[in-house]
Amino acid sequence: MATTKDYRLGDFTFPRGWFMIAESCELDTHKPLAVRFFGKDFALYRGRATGKVVLLDAYCPHMKTHLAAPNTTSYVILDGMGTNVEGDGIRCPYHAWRFGPDGKCDDIPYHQGPIPAAACVKSWSVVESLGAVWVWHDPEGGEPEWDHPSIPQWNDPAWVHPKWDHLGVLNQHPQEVVDNICDYGHLSPIHGSTVARFENEFKGHQAIQRQCGGHRTLVSADGVSADLHTITTYHGPACLMSELTGMYEGVMLITHTPIDDGSVKVWHALVVKSPSGAQVATKTDAIEAAHFQQMALTAFVQDMDVWNHKAPCLNGLFIPSDGAFMKARIWYKQFYNPRANKSEYQEQCEGVYVPRGIPAYTQDPKAA
Numbered sequence: 001m002a003t004t005k006d007y008r009l010g011d012f013t014f015p016r017g018w019f020m021i022a023e024s025c026e027l028d029t030h031k032p033l034a035v036r037f038f039g040k041d042f043a044l045y046r047g048r049a050t051g052k053v054v055l056l057d058a059y060c061p062h063m064k065t066h067l068a069a070p071n072t073t074s075y076v077i078l079d080g081m082g083t084n085v086e087g088d089g090i091r092c093p094y095h096a097w098r099f100g101p102d103g104k105c106d107d108i109p110y111h112q113g114p115i116p117a118a119a120c121v122k123s124w125s126v127v128e129s130l131g132a133v134w135v136w137h138d139p140e141g142g143e144p145e146w147d148h149p150s151i152p153q154w155n156d157p158a159w160v161h162p163k164w165d166h167l168g169v170l171n172q173h174p175q176e177v178v179d180n181i182c183d184y185g186h187l188s189p190i191h192g193s194t195v196a197r198f199e200n201e202f203k204g205h206q207a208i209q210r211q212c213g214g215h216r217t218l219v220s221a222d223g224v225s226a227d228l229h230t231i232t233t234y235h236g237p238a239c240l241m242s243e244l245t246g247m248y249e250g251v252m253l254i255t256h257t258p259i260d261d262g263s264v265k266v267w268h269a270l271v272v273k274s275p276s277g278a279q280v281a282t283k284t285d286a287i288e289a290a291h292f293q294q295m296a297l298t299a300f301v302q303d304m305d306v307w308n309h310k311a312p313c314l315n316g317l318f319i320p321s322d323g324a325f326m327k328a329r330i331w332y333k334q335f336y337n338p339r340a341n342k343s344e345y346q347e348q349c350e351g352v353y354v355p356r357g358i359p360a361y362t363q364d365p366k367a368a
Ligand code: FES
Pocket: 060, 061, 062, 063, 064, 065, 092, 093, 094, 095, 096, 097
């Protein structure tokens, strides 16, 4: 397992950006979830009063009990019918101090007198979008630099809403996953694509791949493949959205969040436009869309199978017929360095790049 330092990405161990931390439905029982991201432990829950999602640093300031670790024996949990979430707050299982959604302790049952001001945990602001919970992580503590992940199709009844596929923990640095955005050479051997045109573009916080061609993995239930066009964009370091047209119209979502330095949690989903063309997707549309999501997941697992067992690519032997790996790696560095320096990295990578020997997807390319 290699670290951010090994890849020489920059000053920060974990990047700046929006990160998925859970699927929304995981919080519907109001049981808190113990989650770990960015080398830290958190308590994540949906408040019972307002339904608002709350993310707090995990450890109670009193004696460092984990506020959300599984516990079936404390009377705080037993009296709460299996949860220590109370209103929009959470009560520590050990001595029953309660913390509000702002992270401030607001009740110590056995104490008279003022609650110490230091009795608080950090509360992180989170948003729900695309059936998931997202947090803005910024080593410098700044406000979000771009909007949280969303797509208009999510709220359109003509599109089928997916469940997220949980791919679990990948014991690789996310650099290995991000490399995929410009990996032209793997599309045929891994995904069975016959790529006709391909290009990458780097622009601000976005890294884009445009390609089209036939495909051996994304085929319909009866085995038919249509020419697949994909316009795939990383919005920041961790959220990829791929607009697919061909057999179906869809948006593939892939997102990955660092757990520790050198491991990531990975999710996948596919939003599909009703294959029947109905204004409100039908049950049959949902079945067909679910099949297509399964195919898309199979395509993603083809990548994961390699990533699960490879050694870290710290110094690749890249050739001109590869995609623009080095440009993509420079683009990725902007998120690991102070915001004030981001243009330094953007200026070194912005533009359109086409691997040697294949036509550009659009006009006006310049060679990588
Ligand atoms: S450790 Fe949390 S209340 Fe004592």
